[in-house]
Amino acid sequence: MPVVLEHLGKRFGDGAPVLDDVNANIEKGEFVALLGASGCGKSTLLNIIAGLEAPSSGALEVPSDGAAFMFQDAALFPWLTARENIELALKLRGVGKAERRAKAQELLELVHLGAAGDKRPHELSGGMRQRVSLARSLAQDRQLLLMDEPFAALDAITRDLLHDELERIWKETGRTIVFVTHNVREAVRLGQRVLLLSSRPGRVVQEWAVTEEHRTDAGLAGQLTGVITARLREEIRRHAK
Amino acid sequence: MPSNPTPLAESEPVVEPVETREHVHAALTRTSTGNEDLRELESGLDSLQSDAERKHRIDWSRILLPVAALVVLVLIWQFYVSLGVKRRDLVPGPLDVMGQMGLLWNEGKLQEAMWTSLQRGVVGFIISVAIATPVGLLLAQVAPLRRAFGPLISGLQVLPSVAWVPAAIIWFGLTDATVYFVVFMGAIPSIINGLISGVDQIPPQYRRVGTVLGASRLQMALQVILPAALPGYLGGLKQGWAFSWRSLMAAEIIAVGGTIGFGLGSLLDQGRVLSDMSVVMSAILLILGVGILIELLVFAPIEKRLLRSRGLLAGSTR
Numbered sequence: 001m002p003v004v005l006e007h008l009g010k011r012f013g014d015g016a017p018v019l020d021d022v023n024a025n026i027e028k029g030e031f032v033a034l035l036g037a038s039g040c041g042k043s044t045l046l047n048i049i050a051g052l053e054a055p056s057s058g059a060l061e062v063p064s065d066g067a068a069f070m071f072q073d074a075a076l077f078p079w080l081t082a083r084e085n086i087e088l089a090l091k092l093r094g095v096g097k098a099e100r101r102a103k104a105q106e107l108l109e110l111v112h113l114g115a116a117g118d119k120r121p122h123e124l125s126g127g128m129r130q131r132v133s134l135a136r137s138l139a140q141d142r143q144l145l146l147m148d149e150p151f152a153a154l155d156a157i158t159r160d161l162l163h164d165e166l167e168r169i170w171k172e173t174g175r176t177i178v179f180v181t182h183n184v185r186e187a188v189r190l191g192q193r194v195l196l197l198s199s200r201p202g203r204v205v206q207e208w209a210v211t212e213e214h215r216t217d218a219g220l221a222g223q224l225t226g227v228i229t230a231r232l233r234e235e236i237r238r239h240a241k
Numbered sequence: 242m243p244s245n246p247t248p249l250a251e252s253e254p255v256v257e258p259v260e261t262r263e264h265v266h267a268a269l270t271r272t273s274t275g276n277e278d279l280r281e282l283e284s285g286l287d288s289l290q291s292d293a294e295r296k297h298r299i300d301w302s303r304i305l306l307p308v309a310a311l312v313v314l315v316l317i318w319q320f321y322v323s324l325g326v327k328r329r330d331l332v333p334g335p336l337d338v339m340g341q342m343g344l345l346w347n348e349g350k351l352q353e354a355m356w357t358s359l360q361r362g363v364v365g366f367i368i369s370v371a372i373a374t375p376v377g378l379l380l381a382q383v384a385p386l387r388r389a390f391g392p393l394i395s396g397l398q399v400l401p402s403v404a405w406v407p408a409a410i411i412w413f414g415l416t417d418a419t420v421y422f423v424v425f426m427g428a429i430p431s432i433i434n435g436l437i438s439g440v441d442q443i444p445p446q447y448r449r450v451g452t453v454l455g456a457s458r459l460q461m462a463l464q465v466i467l468p469a470a471l472p473g474y475l476g477g478l479k480q481g482w483a484f485s486w487r488s489l490m491a492a493e494i495i496a497v498g499g500t501i502g503f504g505l506g507s508l509l510d511q512g513r514v515l516s517d518m519s520v521v522m523s524a525i526l527l528i529l530g531v532g533i534l535i536e537l538l539v540f541a542p543i544e545k546r547l548l549r550s551r552g553l554l555a556g557s558t559r
């Protein structure tokens with residue numbers, strides 16, 4: 001089991017806890033959507049799983065080789081071309097020079113950008129940048145891939161396409177993916193499981209399984225979206241004064 | 242957008258529920274019908290959303306406008322001189338100065354002075370860069386060092402490097418060491434400062450990416466921090482060059498004789514001693530000319546390339 005979170009808590013300084021008693025098990029090869037309103041500590045939780053921050057309490061089990069990470073903005077280095085950005089990830093992982101080039105091209109092909117490798121990030125559209133960023137996180141070659149609202153800033157059509165793209169790549173590569181989002185539709189569209197995180201403190205309050213029927217039957221998916229949205233709203237309303 | 246029409250849609254006579262169903266469908270379930278379809282859709286979007294390649298042509302206004310400005314200034318100068326307000330030997334006209342430069346050229350003095358100064362300036366600048374870059378990186382990356390030495394470095398940048406000339410003469414005598422010392426004291430702090438401010442302006446996201454990708458401290462400095470700080474660093478280098486050139490001239494004007502070679506500053510001082518205004522003006526124009534040439538031929542192309550490759554040039558007046 002690649003990720004186990006037990007009674008995980010996090011507070012910054014003396015402030016109120018951001019995360020409190022978070023429990024979750026994520027299986028190998030699973031696609032989990034972590035859903036919550038803005039400011040519920042989703043990103044903090046992701047940073048803790050990635051090892052970028054330490055939890056204040058509780059225990060967690062993550063793969064020993066760490067996790068790949070994809071940010072909300074593509075965060076590509078502007079002084080490198082798309083290919084070089086991917087090659088840098090391979091280089092920092094210790095892949096030899098000759099192999100880097102071939103591997104980078106392979107990853108570019110995987111995200112359907114084989115012909116755009118020599119472009120600079122500013123010459124690419126937002127969706128293309130995000131695909132390069134995805135290829136770069138795949139270049140890290142970690143079993144666990146953490147994604148922090150990677151499609152939040154994209155237009156609707158591009159986002160829909162990237163959902164298809166991500167699903168395809170997940171199936172092809174067998175990665176374990178933890179996908180953070182505040183978008184219920186996105187969570188239902190992508191996740192095999194949707195975990196709802198409460199706000200202040202963040203805690204897993206409910207979870208739903210999304211089956212293959214939900215992927216093909218829009219009515220069923222719409223129903224589930226409605227149920228989760230209602231629960232999320234209830235959670236947000238709790239904070240009204 | 243191709244989406245699979247449900248068989249239900251064709252058989253049902255009522256349109257409304259079908260529409261809502263289609264609407265929900267597009268966002269919640271797969272939008273493409275297969276790998277081929279996905280690839281096509283994506284490449285369509287990609288070509289719609291990327292800019293077409295733009296051709297770069299030679300922009301003549303870039304050359305003609307500065308030349309025109311220069312001509313206008315020379316004409317004003319000539320006009321002022323021909324009014325005869327001041328004596329000709331105190332305010333020589335453009336033609337007199339040109340003539341003097343020709344004389345100096347024939348004597349070989351102009352070439353000698355130019356070569357000596359340029360060589361010193363460039364060597365001094367390169368050594369300054371080699372010293373300032375690692376020091377700057379270290380200061381920018383190690384907080385206690387930065388806190389300890391930051392104010393001193395900023396202070397050194399404010400201190401006019403001419404102030405070091407007397408000290409240097411006492412320490413090193415009238416040798417090249419004096420000239421180089423003054424150049425270093427001028428250039429090194431400004432390059433360090435440029436690099437530090439370049440590092441300060443790096444988006445924090447880049448460091449996080451570096452960490453996530455597993456960069457070591459050294460890899461982070463060389464593969465992430467330094468390239469990310471390059472625009473600011475280049476600004477520091479430009480200023481560093483300006484400071485070395487100025488410091489060099491100051492040193493050459495003040496420290497004359499000994500084993501110090503004959504540079505442009507020395508030429509200027511010689512003109513002063515001989516009260517030959519046309520030599521003084523020639524020297525000033527040559528010092529200015531070298532500065533402009535280095536900027537135009539070395540720094541401007543590098544800067545332009547750097548900014549263009551990062552997409553930072555759009556909309557600027559450069």
